[in-house]
Amino acid sequence: MTSRHGDLVGRRQELADLRSTLGSARLVTLTGPGGIGKTTLARAAAADHGRARREETWVLDLADLVDADLLGHSVAGVIGVQARGASADEVAAAVADRAGLLVLDGCEAMLDAAVSLVAALLAAAPRLRVLATSHQQLGVTGEVVVPVGPLPAEDAQALFATRAATALPSFRLTDDNAVAIARLCEALDGVPLAVELAAARILVLSPQGILERLDDRQRLLVKGARDAPARQRSLRASLEASHELCTPDEQLLWARLSVFTGGFPLEAAEEVCAGDGLDAGDVLDLVDGLLDKSVLTREDDGASYVRFRMLDSLREYARETLTEDQVQAARARHLAWYADLVGTAAAGFFGPGQATSYRTLRREHANLREALRYAVADPRHAAQALEIVAALEPWWAVTGRVSEARHWLARACDAADARPDTRVRALALAGWTATLQGDPDAGRSLLEKADAVVAEHPVDDATRGRLLVARSLEASWRGAPDEALVSLEQAVAAAHASGDRMLEVTAVLVLGLSHAFVGDLDRAGVTLQACVDLTEPVGEVHVRSYALSALGMLALLRADADTAADLERRALVMSAELGDRSATAFVLEVLAWVAAAERRTERAATLLGAADAHWRHLGVDPDAVPYLSANRRLSEERAGIDRGTPAFRTAFARGAALPEDEVLALALDRTVEATTPAEEQVPLTRRELEVAQLVGRGLSNREVAEELFISQRTVETHVDNILRKLGFGSRTQVAAWVVELAARRP
Template identity: 40%
Template sequence: MNSRVGNLPALSTSFVGRQSEVTEIRTLLQATRLVTLIGSGGIGKTRLAVEAAAVSAHAFPDGAWLVNLAPVQRPTAVPGMVATALGVPDLGTRPLMEQLGGCLARRRALVLLDNCEHQADACAELAKALLSAAPEVRVLATSRRTLGLAGEHLVTVGPLPPADAARLLQDRATTARSTFTADERQRAEIARLCADLDGLPLAIELAASRLHTLTVAQVAERLEDRFALLTGDSPTAAPHQRTLRATIGWSYELCTPAERLLWNRLSVFAGGFALDAAEGVCAGDGIAPHEVLDLLDRLVDQSVVLTTDCDGVLRYRLLESVRQYGWEELASSGQTQQFRARHRDFFLTIARCVDTDWFAGGQAERLARLRADHPNLLVALDYDADPQARLALAGALIFHWCVGGFLTEGRRQLEAALAQAPEPTLERVRGLFAAVWVAQTQGDLAAADRWLDEAEPLTQRLGDPVQLPRADGFRGVSAHYRGHPQESVALYESAVAALVAAGDEREATSWRLALACVQAYAGDPRAAQSCGELISFFEASGERWGRAQVLMALGHNAWAVGDPEATKELARSALENMRGFNDHAMVARMLELLAWATSNSGEHARAARLLGAAEALWRNADTSIGAFGPWVAEQHAHCAKAAADALGREAYAQALAEGGRRNSPGQAIPYALSSDRTSAMPAVPAKALTRRECEVAELVAMGLSNRQIASRLGRSPRTVGGHVQNLLAKLDFRSRAQIASWWAANQKPTRGSTP
């Protein structure tokens, strides 16, 4: 984490009123560790919390992090949602709550737990654990009820006062209709309307969205009719709840039939969704596929659907109160099961495509998509009407679990799906092998062996020509991890030969990769040819994840045979290929290699900084260098001692701490690459660049393409390309990688990143 770190959204609408509450919350966060905003639905708790977190962010150098808990359906999923929001990989065997505490233990960060009320006990348990493990962490929560923890400070969020409510309505009305103005008579009507809406921000937003076609008086009149109709509804509900429900219901009634259908169907999504998901799940039975985008735009105009930018991709979401209304309407139509099944099947198709096309390139982007849809994946997996489909989804998400950093969640989901679908099917074989991979990645070889012992005879009984060789492959993984490389090589070779004969090139490539890497680690003379062939294949397809593994394995081999310069170049190349991935453990291993070779060149301060970054990633991954064998741990200790002896204990500790601030792959990779080339970096100050060029340079350093940068900045790809060319000319560089390295070495990031 570093300055201006975090994931707070860049909101497109202005913040109106509540300045005294913002000041109060900011003051409380300086003096206390847990602040909870209490208030009814639609009262504006989330918007207030985000604003207070944003103005307090400078006090938290390790980031302000928003965790939306509205999609969470089970208490056990709360820690996972927090880890996802913070970018903390779930890679260890310890409970995820402990992993989160360990990751945040040395951080000064603000964690914003939003929408806690339906999982209040689980949120309270998590907040207590985080505050206990991380003394510099602050928690800001929003809820309709207190968390009930000692030391919890409550801030009651009430309706907007009349003046602020009127300002909010006028501000949003101007957005809806640029020509909107308010004379004295209209100001009186605005005041009456805001009073009728009880000063509820969400109700005001919904009402204001109608002012592009109706006058204030007409909106007020129609809402009064709606309130009259609902006077008998839910007599035990609080007045604000009745007002909000009436306003949402009125907005619903003003929608066209097609808009209502889409609103209902969108309620099956959790946390947000992309356009293709809306089209894939919601089209049909009254909505043509080509109509979905237009209907979405109309719902956005009416403040029913909100938009957000996620890594250059436009995503949509519904506020929880709005989503719940649509869900009730969907249930009343008797279509809940139909659209939950569509939702599950859509994400099953996505997961299978990621699995099938894994070596075709674009892996980081695919994993980012799955990460953004993680709440939807959990909802889809909770739909257990068809146990075989649930098992298929859990197994197809194997790269999301193992490479995307969700091992504990993946294991839980696979165990549950396997228990629910015990039939001896091919889907069970796939699920068992997925569970084996997860357990092996966690280092739990005993559990992996148990699942293998079930899967192997089942594959033999079913006789599937693709699944049979996978048993040999996974046996080879266990042999490798137990220190038997020759046995591993033989098993991998058997798997590759059988899969080639079966005609499954995708699966054969997986085990070719495993074979080439173990040959390189073992010093097998065939490694150079095996690795070279794979690298050529991966370069042709644009694949980077497997390429990075091969380069790292060759780097270890180069170090073992005493070639530090080759080690350094191979480690650099491996790191370049890991841009955009969130694999903490793999990047840490590459940093270790680079540190050893750098120390060998006498650059002990740089080596110490690289070790510090690696150690931070080890901690985040809930593992250590020792997990990869005694030889690797010995090399780490030797490098650390050489650096400490050369620098002195105090300077070594400072260098280690400096590197440790780069505690995510997104920060550590450009830092490591730039630190090796610092002497060659031109001392071009930021003032020599325009503000836009600085923004583009930072986004290039984050690994974004011209198209993604264009989407982020609201410019055309051609314009962004011009900025990149200007940067190359001013800095006298030839590649984007040099821009990224220069930025990491010379500038302070201004955008969010992961811890």
């Protein structure tokens, strides 16, 4: 963006779109929260309009007026006409023959007066256009509302560099400071005012120093231009201006909503924020009011869900308006709501609702983290944290967040008041995740603690079954497969007795794999097929995709590479649709063995690289997993693959770096050209196509960022580009396009 007189930095597409909109609409209103860059964009659009149309343009900042009664006089004065009086009709009559663009900046300062005057101007002056900026739309007939969002990551960084160089001419963007600047702009949500104010601190702080002081951003970001309006001279002044526009009830809801991180659904707001002066029935209208005033933004998939979000600066400002007791009360209600959400989602882990449960948890992941962070830090809630983490056991594996599960378990496992069943489930989960991630000593120690709890307290069948499954995994890693089989037979029986179907099919799956590990392929095949038969009728995907992949592995061991490849591809389609990182890793691994058996060495090496990247995302070293490493070595030896050759290393590195869509294309034995229609049909870059596919699966921008290990701001830029290139206006259209694209593939 710009200062009041500087050149535009970024917003080129917005400026072009605004030029087009002003060509057909007589009233355009730029909306958005304070500091988002409405003023700068409006002034740039006015200059652009004047050059393109050779018309006059006039700019009036309503924040400079002290009285709404002065608005009419000021408009007449800036246009250069004499009006009989200051009423809307009198001013409109005076400008009736004028042609040009009038910019009314900051209409929220006197909204009612601005609405009356604009309506009169448009009715009386047919050649006059109005470009307004406001925290909320005017609501005048014919108005076109254009929301202004944060700057994309690259533009925010360019803005910082430009403003920093203005303050300190010797400043340059370098490899040494680029990372800090990128993180700083992301932490500031790409809000232009905040970025500019941060850049102004470059005289006394390095970019890293500014980043480290952002905990107190409202005191840090106060050095605005002296010629800027008062509301633009500090971040706090901008936030206070937004706050003053809200009613007392809206201010109270805004403050309580600050407990959420990464957005929230309406139902959560009604449950967490109601009470103590706010009726749950009023929350809907208050959310609507905060949306209208640009405190909140809306995101949806066009069909199944709507969520709301606020910028971090707005959230932190509102949090300061609460007392510590009020913050703690809100956080406790927030924890309770998300604990209930986890319980509901976990109930859907087995059956046709599995994908829906995972989508819900993906959307709410940031809030789950916030709830757990609060819970593990307070001894009164640590037991509840254990219950949440243990209930999410399949989720951690499916989404590849095994390390995160270990993090929360390590902080909460010593909760003194946790029920014995909860402690054992948590310790079992902690034990097998530690083992999986190459820390068998820690895993064994945790399982011994679980055994000690069971020795002192009776536990239910489901808890005992989970501990037995964890014990079997530890035994397999320790090289005691017979011991693992005994534990698993007992686990299947305990799970069946408990009625926990998800636990039962998991135990059956691991039992089938264990039979394969000891070389009993017939029993392994029967057991794994039983797992498929248990899961298929109810629409379960996670365990079934693993079982199909394991059956493919058995087919390969019987030298039936064609059947193996078919089973792996079936499994891969299922795991990819679910977003199952762990099952996908296993499928890619087996497909690499299939390629090795077929003497397709380059393909095998590339798939091994892709599998390795997925395993390491899980925190797993595949060469440290006994059965995986043994089969890798065996398949490579049979194919004559030498890992030390440049060709292998090149192909392996290429596979590890492939984006998700190309991994799937490779694994399904399609060329990239075959999976991607002609350029004129798909005008997206590889990364944009990858983002579009994740959007099509229902993931939010934050969830896409987590899946691809990029910033949310970068994802937002990609989504904007996707919508623009495809000519769409919603994520729902993107999702439909992705489905159509998949249907066109051979």
